[in-house]
Amino acid sequence: MASHGFWFMGAENPAGDGSQSPNTPRAWCQAAAQKFSGGIGSKLCALLNVGEAEKAAQASVKAEDESTAESCACNKPCNCSKATVGFSDLYSTDLLPALDGDAKTLNFLQEVVDILLAYIVESFDRSTKVIDFHYPNELLQRNNWELSDEPETLDDILISCRATLKYAIKTAHPRYFNQLSTGLDMVGLAADWLTSTANTNMFTYEVAPVFVLLEYVTLKKMREIIGWQDGRGDGIFSPGGAISNMYAMLLARYKMFPEVKEKGMSSVPRLVAFTSEHSHFSIKKGAAALGIGTESVICIKADERGKMIPSDLERRIIEAKQKGYVPFFVSATAGTTVYGAFDPLIAIADICKKHEIWMHVDGAWGGSLLMSRKHRWKLNGVERANSMTWNPHKMMAVPLQCSALLVREEGLMQSCNQMQACYLFQQDKHYDLSYDTGDKALQCGRHVDIFKLWLMWRAKGTIGFESQIDKCLELSEYLYNKIKDREGYEMVFDGKPQHTNVCFWYLPPGVRNLEDKVEKTKRLHKVAPVIKARMMEYGTTMVGYQPQGDKVNFFRMVISNPAATFEDIDFLIEEIERLGQDL
């Protein structure tokens, strides 16, 4: 492993936990053969040896990787040489729709699936790396990624698949905590494979009959859970929380000034929106895009836990009105990105009602707590909102992307966004046109994001999501309790986390006792980036960090990965200390 700068020096090898080195497929193969009996044993064994074949392929590409690709030591029925058979003379033109392409297609797709299955099993194995990190320029050179005029063989395609996964981040890994979206759900994955195979578009019922119905069923269920009467209202699955929030702002503007659709912003008075200083950057991004301008997004003060202060909200609304501006949109956050704070929705709803302002709840991160009887009180008041963003791809671990915008008023999305293109939304079709939902979207073609959520919901039931979410919150509380009084740790804010965000500084021994406060802060600011870089170099775990306001870089631990356990939390702490002790 090469060293890249000062931050790598000094750290020891990963604490020996008895795990095997991740790159010994032979040892793996043997372990797998012992672990399982019958067909699965040999299948797994063969799958795991794909990694070996890949290394052999890599070796031929990259001389510096001169690992000797040993032949497998397994006994029959292990079919370890399969990866080297059959595809070197075949091209994509030999696959379907080619005449008699059926068999070759099945062979090829099965080969790809075997690569994927091996990757999945590996991803959940704690003895493997979360990431095999390489710098961009280095990674560009480690494989041939170029596009050319001539086709490559299917063998090359399989090599590319293996190489892509080799350098990918294992988002399913139980120690991957880097983002709000982590983990890999097996039913969700199956559903996403099916979605890819169905390869259709959400704009009309005629091309997506089942998916359109499932979106209808699921959005209704989500609205029921929010607490809107009989699940009435509207909604859409959009490409991510930022776009969902933008939809909400668009609807709020249109609701107040419907003429804006035809006449633009020049026809309306100066609009202002409100959100807390801890809210997601997409509120400002949306305001910039919609021609409202970032300066018209007024940031409301948050308390020390990151929650919007309602009195400050009302003060700023009144202030804006006095200036002649028109407050049209308040975005409360249910689960802020860094602190995981829940804005006080009831107080905010009272203010919005009083001043007749559209209340949006950005629950991209925290909305899923509605699924938990234990934690849903944190969103009390959400039922009074006009709209809500809720991303099942975060806390519910649905594969990316899956973001819903829910809207209380029926019909508003349609009138706000429709353009009635006659080649898509013909009015003389023979079925109920209310199922042609495409015209209420900003997009024309819209990816099918519903099936993975729907199928997971079927598989888990609401109570399954609930227990998954409760477990993540339990883990975060465990982490909080473990470090709040531990030597070398300092919490960014006091008190039990409301969501799974645990924000903390780790102070290495050399920083811990510094007298000079300025020097101490300066040194502390550099600690998290170095530890994070080392984590990536070792590939043992990954966790986010950032500064916030006047607070220097701190770790933001978030847990949405259903694979994580108490032991993984313990490991994280040990790893931070191991990698940071010399700083």
Place this chain on the structure above:
Amino acid sequence: MASHGFWFMGAENPAGDGSQSPNTPRAWCQAAAQKFSGGIGSKLCALLNVGEAEKAAQASVKAEDESTAESCACNKPCNCSKATVGFSDLYSTDLLPALDGDAKTLNFLQEVVDILLAYIVESFDRSTKVIDFHYPNELLQRNNWELSDEPETLDDILISCRATLKYAIKTAHPRYFNQLSTGLDMVGLAADWLTSTANTNMFTYEVAPVFVLLEYVTLKKMREIIGWQDGRGDGIFSPGGAISNMYAMLLARYKMFPEVKEKGMSSVPRLVAFTSEHSHFSIKKGAAALGIGTESVICIKADERGKMIPSDLERRIIEAKQKGYVPFFVSATAGTTVYGAFDPLIAIADICKKHEIWMHVDGAWGGSLLMSRKHRWKLNGVERANSMTWNPHKMMAVPLQCSALLVREEGLMQSCNQMQACYLFQQDKHYDLSYDTGDKALQCGRHVDIFKLWLMWRAKGTIGFESQIDKCLELSEYLYNKIKDREGYEMVFDGKPQHTNVCFWYLPPGVRNLEDKVEKTKRLHKVAPVIKARMMEYGTTMVGYQPQGDKVNFFRMVISNPAATFEDIDFLIEEIERLGQDL
């Protein structure tokens, strides 16, 4: 098959082409067993019988479907009963990350894959239906689609997968022509399965190292093909052409008035955009969303072939300036949605240069012709554009979604859209931050849309895409030549199609000879919807129709499906005549 209204009456059964009825898995199974030898034969046989198991499952759900699920007549090694084994006692909680969940996970995912493989083989088989159509209310009742508190077994999950595919539209079917995106590419599909498995986000290099690099490589290649020097410039893969077009408008506005980002539209003069009357509705949708307003989109006249008339463009620009408006954006279309027309880009570029207006080319549909040496002249002048939308998910048959926005100026997207969120785009990371491309997006999380395009490009080479595109254009010319002088057909516009769009009326005998022109037009308007509805009822093929301006409903045939052949075009014509002769 039930009848639903007048439009179904009168049509005969599908013309006997010797094909089997789509719902006889037993016959299929036997045919498959004969067709292949060895492992693949039995595998295929087993796969095809999944359909039978599904029917059995369905029968238990829905009494009206009382088909007797015959047992398979195949001899060993056919494993036809497999679908009924094993999953009725298992739940999603038995799968990974459950302890010892490996084997169950592999079994479950393999079972899903088997369902998908069977569906794929079926989809390419012309003897199967394009769609097994049911009305929304009927479809809601044909299965249990409801979500509940309690989990379902994995058996139920597999049944749901089969039911979903049973009622899905087979977008891979060689006779599916309904949309601009048709077909299913096997390498693209494999890539999408891998993408789902990698389950990551495009915002930073640290969580998507390979995908970020591949996006870089591919966008550069696309810019080279456009003709921008050394492939320089910028770009992004966005969730569809409508959003790509919106990005372009956003950039054009920001380029002219950067203060709009902070201050909004109230800080700028009245802006106007120009596009042809045949352009895509997303230009107006974008203008509505961005606060510009649909009235500020000036529709330029198109000639009888649907191409923008440059003299009208210049006239309207001058007119707008005289009114004190500021022209900021011209969206030329390369491949209009209905006619497939290519606006004259060189003349438009001259006008844009003279008046210093951002020139955008909406090549969502026609941009892919740049890959064809024979057809790329239709986009001559595109190299002078400031931005271009190009959707590989249409004419290049990349799985949905895959839409690129290409921008000539470097750095503009970043400054236009960035919000510098410190928890995502930390400035003190240890790698080259220029690869953290997320902040130039409107989205925060962004789905990985690049891998399927990149892998297909590897597999086909540029020449592979070229021949695929050339073949579709050849088919459309064949269709044009076949019907232009055929009795009962009338072309919507004269001359060889420029893209694969062939627009025509079919006049049934009863309409053909009507003297009363008003009555004839009125009757003709109803012909296409009825034929289309019957096509869906029989499931034999699907093609779009619409009115345009003062022209009553006509068929818009488009060919982007690489599986289509001359015989499929012949079939379409026969089918239109068969289904429409009594009208």
